[in-house]
Amino acid sequence: xxxxxxxxxxxxxxxxxxxxxxxxxxxxxxxxxxxxxxxxxxxxxxxxxxxxxxxxxxxxxxxxxxxxxxxxxxxxxxxxxxxxxxxxxxxxxxxxxxxxxxxxxxxxxxxxxxxxxxxxxxxxxxxxxxxxxxxxxxxxxxxxxxxxxxxxxxx
Amino acid sequence: xxxxxxxxxxxxxxxxxxxxxxxxxxxxxxxxxxxxxxxxxxxxxxxxxxxxxxxxxxxxxxxxxxxxxxxxxxxxxxxxxxxxxxxxxxxxxxxxxxxxxxxxxxxxxxxxxxxxxxxxxxxxxxxxxxxxxxxxxxxxxxxxxxxxxxxxxxx
DNA sequence: TGAAAGAGCACTAGATAAGTGCTAAATATC
DNA sequence: GATATTTAGCACTTATCTAGTGCTCTTTCA
Ligand code: SF4
Ligand code: SF4
Numbered sequence: 001x002x003x004x005x006x007x008x009x010x011x012x013x014x015x016x017x018x019x020x021x022x023x024x025x026x027x028x029x030x031x032x033x034x035x036x037x038x039x040x041x042x043x044x045x046x047x048x049x050x051x052x053x054x055x056x057x058x059x060x061x062x063x064x065x066x067x068x069x070x071x072x073x074x075x076x077x078x079x080x081x082x083x084x085x086x087x088x089x090x091x092x093x094x095x096x097x098x099x100x101x102x103x104x105x106x107x108x109x110x111x112x113x114x115x116x117x118x119x120x121x122x123x124x125x126x127x128x129x130x131x132x133x134x135x136x137x138x139x140x141x142x143x144x145x146x147x148x149x150x151x152x153x154x155x
Numbered sequence: 156x157x158x159x160x161x162x163x164x165x166x167x168x169x170x171x172x173x174x175x176x177x178x179x180x181x182x183x184x185x186x187x188x189x190x191x192x193x194x195x196x197x198x199x200x201x202x203x204x205x206x207x208x209x210x211x212x213x214x215x216x217x218x219x220x221x222x223x224x225x226x227x228x229x230x231x232x233x234x235x236x237x238x239x240x241x242x243x244x245x246x247x248x249x250x251x252x253x254x255x256x257x258x259x260x261x262x263x264x265x266x267x268x269x270x271x272x273x274x275x276x277x278x279x280x281x282x283x284x285x286x287x288x289x290x291x292x293x294x295x296x297x298x299x300x301x302x303x304x305x306x307x308x309x310x
Numbered sequence: 311t312g313a314a315a316g317a318g319c320a321c322t323a324g325a326t327a328a329g330t331g332c333t334a335a336a337t338a339t340c
Numbered sequence: 341g342a343t344a345t346t347t348a349g350c351a352c353t354t355a356t357c358t359a360g361t362g363c364t365c366t367t368t369c370a
Contacts (some may be wrong), residue, residue, distance in 0.1 A: 001239050001326075002157055002272075003246065004265070006359065012261045027315060036258060040361055047317065060368025061314045076268065084156050084358095091158065103191060106167045108291045109284030110159070113231065113275060117157075120271045129264030136263045156357080160327065182346060195330055202348065215337030216345045239327090 007083040010037045011045045015079065015126050016133070018055065019071040025057075027064035045083060052082040071126040077118065079126070087121065089114035162238040165192045166200045170234065170281050171288070173210065174226040180212075182219035200238060207237040226282040232273065234281070242276065244269035 013035050018026060028046060032039045046065050049055045054074060055065040067074075080087055090110045092098040101107065168190050173181060183201060187194045201220050204210045209229060210220045222229075235242055245265045247253040256262065 002159065002235070002242055002244065004157065004244055005357090009245065009255075009261065009265070012264075013255075013259065016260045016264075029315080034258075035260075036255065038360060041359070043316075044360090050316085057316060058368080059314080059316045059366075060370095062369065063315050063367085065316085080157070087157055089157065089159055090164065100164075100168075100191065103189075104168065105171045105190075105288050106164065106284050108287035109171075109279070110164070110167075112283070112287050113279050116275045116279075117272055120268060120275065124264070124268050124271075128267070129261050132263035132267050133260050161329090162327080184346080193329060196328070198347080199329090205347085212347055213337080214335075214345080214347045215339090217338065218336090218346050220347085 002089075004080070005084050006041070007045050008080050010035070010042050011049060011079055011083045012076075012126070012129060013037065014042060014046060014065075015049070015054070015067070015071075015074065016130055018065060018067045019126055019130050021066070023066060025062065025064035025066050030064065048082055049079075052078075054078070054082065071130060074126040076121040076124045080121065087118065089117055157244075159235070160239045161196070162200050163235050165190070165197050166204060166234055166238045167231075167281070167284060168192065169197060169201060169220075170204070170209070170222070170226075170229065171285055173220060173222045174281055174285050176221070178221060180217065180219035180221050185219065203237055204234075207233075209233070209237065226285060227280055229281040231276040231279045235276065242273065244272055 014031050014037075017031055017034060028039060028043045031037075031046075032042055035042070046055065046057075050057045050065065053068055056068045057063065057065050077087060086093070090098070090107070092101050092104070092107055092110075093114070098104070169186050169192075172186055172189060183194060183198045186192075186201075187197055190197070201210065201212075205212045205220065208223055211223045212218065212220050232242060241248070245253070245262070247256050247259070247262060247265075248269070253259070
């Protein structure tokens with residue numbers, strides 16, 4: 001239905017959280033306390049992001065996750081493809097394919113649309129997610145466009 | 156997973172078929188013979204499109220469906236929303252909402268992305284689907300950009 | 311040594327998508 | 341008017357994907 005999964009959303013929320021604390025290891029417990037997401041599920045998500053080298057982890061007390069790459073380099077395409085597999089608006093892309101491929105009359109059109117959507121997702125990064133949030137919080141003040149580094153985080 | 160459903164695809168294929176035969180009533184049987192889709196499912200889809208006034212139907216021998224509006228006016232947004240409900244990249248749009256709305260840090264960002272995707276789907280029409288197909292069939296000849304009115308239809 | 315925290319594995323339940331069966335109503339043709 | 345064709349309506353099954361959870365193991369700091 002052309003919708004993001006919870007995994008992606010939880011992942012993005014967590015990443016946005018981490019982006020606000022550059023360099024600091026944040027535990028799942030801590031993040032869940034803030035976001036209110038199911039703990040085990042978010043753990044699953046962060047594990048996947050860790051395996052994909054988007055975040056890095058340390059264990060033990062004081063451990064947790066932190067961003068491994070700057071938010072500007074984390075596109076939605078990347079995050080989504082890690083958390084829910086490759087983006088395929090239609091299934092005739094790279095996957096197992098579709099039975100209709102030979103006779104399908106809409107393949108090219110869908111392909112064009114898919115490419116456009118892909119472009120949107122490629123261009124939109126975690127930094128943009130954070131920025132959108134900040135702009136909203138800042139109302140319509142003059143800080144629009146300025147690089148942001150602080151979320152609404154009182155901890 | 157950000158993917159179109161079969162309903163949408165079948166619907167678009169059928170509409171593309173109808174677009175190639177303006178004014179002519181085409182039966183489900185005929186369309187299915189060409190497209191190879193499950194008959195009952197395509198019937199279901201066309202019924203929905205009929206109820207949504209995108210196509211019109213007549214019963215009895217020689218009956219079937221035909222486009223009610225020009226292909227240029229049929230956006231993907233329209234077709235998809237008829238066949239799989241309103242497009243919601245995130246679920247916090249118009250539906251039942253999401254439990255996280257109050258504290259969600261990515262809502263604005265997702266909203267921006269959703270709007271961009273929406274724009275893509277709004278702008279892309281059935282006519283574009285048909286055009287993309289024609290351009291592919293015509294290879295790289297000089298007919299690019301010319302209004303198309305004939306598909307690979309030998310019937 | 312013990313507590314904190316991620317890593318790994320496997321499973322359950324719920325939601326959505328895909329597909330099917332059957333009957334009724336309309337309509338053209340004979 | 342009978343008959344074949346074709347859409348309309350209704351309800352159901354099955355497959356697939358999504359969401360969420362439980363438990364154990366390993367690492368690491370104090
Ligand atoms: S666009 Fe055509 S070929 Fe591609 S997945 Fe959809 S139906 Fe199959
Ligand atoms: S963006 Fe935030 S509020 Fe909207 S659906 Fe996703 S989690 Fe819920």
